[in-house]
Structure formats: structure tokens, C-alpha cells
Amino acid sequence: MLAQQLLNGFVVGGVYALFALGFTLVFGIQRVLNLAHGAIFMSGAFIAYYTVAAGGPLWLGLALAVIGSGLISVLVEIVCFRRLRRSGDEEFGGIISSIGASLVIMTIAQRISDTQVLRFPFETFPVIIWRFWGLRVSALQLFMLALALALVVVLGWFIYRTAFGRQVRAVTQNERAAMLMGINPVRIHMQTFFLSGALAGAAGVLVGLAFSSIRYTMGEPFLMYGFVIIILGGLGSIPGALLASFLFGMGQTMLTAYMPSAISGLNEAFIFAALFLLLLFRPHGLMGREAAGALRGRR
Amino acid sequence: MLAVEALALRYAGIRALRGVSLSVAEGETVALIGPNGAGKSSLLNAISGIVRPAAGRIRFDGRDITALPPWEIARMGLIQVPEGRQVFAEMTVLENLLTGRTALAGRAEIFSLDDVFAMFPILRERAGQLAGSLSGGQQQMLAIARGLMGAPRLLLLDEPSLGLAPLIVAQVFRALAGLKARGLTILLVEQNARQALAASDRALVLEQGRIVHHGPSAELARDPDVIAHYLGQGDTGAMTQQGGG
């Protein structure tokens, strides 16, 4: 039973990782919270759903969701952050403008879906269940985990092993020096937002498949979880966000499984209390550094 | 190669540059000296496109670059090594150097990784270490090496000796002499006037946003006014001019 819950939690953690890594990436590079990230995640689920509903195969829905969410994210960057960055007012202004973008995206989704809860048709993803060592694993769970891990590995490779990744980190740490090295930060910001949105879109599709409830508000709890995860992991830390995603996914699954149902409404309260306690002892999160702001360097 | 004409620059009321003109020819090393706040960094930043001048024109190889963004200027081979090193602290030494190659943008490299390692052997030893963990002198060497990786045709150096111990300063200036010997064109900003004059062909003195002296370095080193203000009490002579901006 415990092993089963841990496994379930691990799968959920993988999805959280997709969501939170994109969130972290943008925070790391811009020192700005993109509060439209939840809405972008939701748009991924919507794009995949409507592709399937129109008769398209699931893989096509997934591909369109990844690309579409990436593009919506780029649009958010251009509309919400670019001008503010130029005027040097992105920290607070960006919070407000991205809330605005979030509302716009959600309202459009609400209109399109007529405020209904959408579900992928039965067997959109083949229902296959394997049992071994007393554990129960569905093909969907394996697919979710494989996709999440594959995307995380690809992202890690991009950021830590390619010239593009070095440029992203250079802009994050010292934008002015990066420009002097011939790096165009405007382009780096756009590419980063694309990656961030694409990962969120993939997470949205997986969540839509797993919990079969696609709603225009589905991004909101995820935005909250995203906060918990990037603070738990340490602001701007990619490895930290990864670790925190899995811890959070497993912790949440455990609570749901073992808490008496009478107080199950308090699960989130427990999670936030635990976060609060942890921050008392580790104010910079699990893998954060002294001053996250210093990562960026002077302008 | 570089021609700056009547450049003016202001920050919210402060007039940092008031009509500066200068030129740098291919193969030359030109020193720009002056006290704190004279506008030396402002001039380099205007050339690099980091700040926009209020008036004047900057040409590089005959092309007007006054309105180009900094990354395009760097990609043409006009590369600045900024004041205070500004290395990417959370990246390794090697990653810093590789990032410097972004400025190549299809141009052929002039200095290979082996070249800069031969120039600064400590960087080879520390290649895998985070740049932020290096000493100030090592960071300065890294900053110069990172600039060289981008195949500079004109290298702008902003106070490479700032805050370094005399022994390290000597090492940095030896490296600059080596670069000059290889034919690199350099515009060197320094407060360390004695060393800068010794290392350059020509020199300019900037005070309160204006060029007040210019000429061959050897001549300026004999100019009574320059001696009084910049060479008088050894290398810290410029400090007497503090707050002149």
C-alpha cells in the first residue's frame, strides 16, 4: 500500500516537475513571477482536448498543445513583460500584467468550453493495467512518468550542456555582460518563455488525461503548487525545483491516502504548514542560495 | 577603425560626456585616463551601445553604429571587457569562456581556447571551477580571456587593474603587452596612469566629460600638467581629482 502510494506520488511529482520547471526557468531568468503560467498550463489541456474532440489522434493533440502553449507563453512575454522590462518596472508591474493575461486566457477558455468540465473520450489513452510485486501501474502512469522524465532530461541537457543553455544562464546572471558578449537577451527571453510554456502545456495534457477533468480554472491550484515547489526548492534553482516537485507530489499523495477523510479538507493546510516550518530552518529552500537576487548580477 | 565624433551623454541631468571626439587606428593601443566620475566608463558604454548618447556619432570600420544594440556591436568584433570584471559567477571558467564565443557570430576566431589558456595558465587549472570562486585577479584574467574568445578586432578594456594587488596588476599589463604584440587594437581605460601610458602608443585625458589632453603617450608622460595631476604621487595620483565630475 505504501509502495503503491509512493509510486502514485512519484508520477504526480513528474507532472508537477513539468509545471514547476517552466515556472522556475522564467523566474530564474527574469526575477519575475509569471502568474499566467497556470492559464498557459490549462491552455495545453484545452488544445489537446479540442484536437482529440475534432477527431485528431492524441499524439497530435499533445504536439499541438506543446507548441501552442509555448506560443501563448511567448505572447505573454511580449505583451506583459517586454515593455515593463524596458522601463525597469517588471518586478511589480509584471505581477499585475501577468494576472491580467491569466484572466484573459481563462475567460477565452471559459467561453470556448461554455464553463463545462471537459473529458477526453473514454480510451483516448488505452486503459491497460499491469500488476507486479503487488503494485498496480497503468500504461497512462508509465507514459506520464516517461514523458515527464524525458522532458526534464531534455531541459537539463539544453540548459547545462548547450550553447543556448549557457546563453540563458549568462542572461540570468548578468544581462549586461551577456549583451557585451554578443547575446541578444530579447531573443533569450522569448526562447525561455517558449520552453517554459511548452513544458506547462505538456503538463496540462497529462493532468487532463489522468484526472479527466479539464476546466478553465484547472491552472489555479497548480499555480499555487508551483509557488510551493519553487520556494521549497529554492528560488531559481532548477535541481531544487525538480527535487521539490517529487517531494511535493509524494507528500500530497500520502496525505490524501492516509489522512482520515473527515479532515481531508485540511490537506493543503498541512502542506503549507510544513512549508512554513521548513522555511524557518532553511529560509532559502532546499537548494536555494543566500541571495537569489544576486544570481542575476548587477545591471 | 573607431571614430567617435562630438559625443554627448547625460543621465537624468548629469552631463557625463560633453562633446568627446577620438579615433583609434588599426593596431594601435590608445589609453584613456582620468579621475573618478570623469565619464570613462560612460564613453565605453556608449561605444558598446549599452547607453544611448544624446548627440554625436560613433563609427566602426566606417559603419555608423550609434544606434545599434550592444549584441550587434559585439558581434562586429567591438568587444568590451567591463569594469568590475562582471564574470558569470555561477558558471564555470570554461563555460564563461565558451559564452564569450557568442560574439563570433560566424566570424573566424582569433584567439583559441589554447591561446587564452597559454596566456593565463591559471584559467586552465581552474577551468571546471565556478567563476565566482576565483580571486579578483583571476576574475580579471577570465574577463579579458572571455572577451578574447569573441575574436575582438577592437578590445575596449575598462580599468583592468582596478582593486588588484601590484603583482597582479603587473601580470595583467604583461598580458596586454602580449596582446599588443600580436597586433590587437586596444582602447584602454585606466586610473593607473603611469602603467597605462607605458603600455600605450597614444593617450587621452578625460576630465568632467571632456578631453583635456591628448597626444603620444611618451609625450603626455612628460607633460607637466599630466605629471602634476596623474603621475605626481605615484600611481594613486588620480585620486587627488576625486569627485571632479
Ligand SMILES: Nc1ncnc2c1ncn2[C@@H]1O[C@H](COP(=O)(O)OP(=O)(O)OP(=O)(O)O)[C@@H](O)[C@H]1O
Ligand atoms: N547609470 C548612471 N546613472 C546616473 N548617473 C551615472 C550613471 N553612471 C554614471 N553616472 C554618472 O556619470 C558620471 C560619469 O561616470 P562614469 O562611470 O562614466 O565615470 P568613470 O570615469 O568611469 O569613473 P570611475 O573611474 O569611477 O569608473 C559620474 O558623475 C557618475 O556619477
Ligand SMILES: [Mg+2]
Ligand atoms: Mg568607470
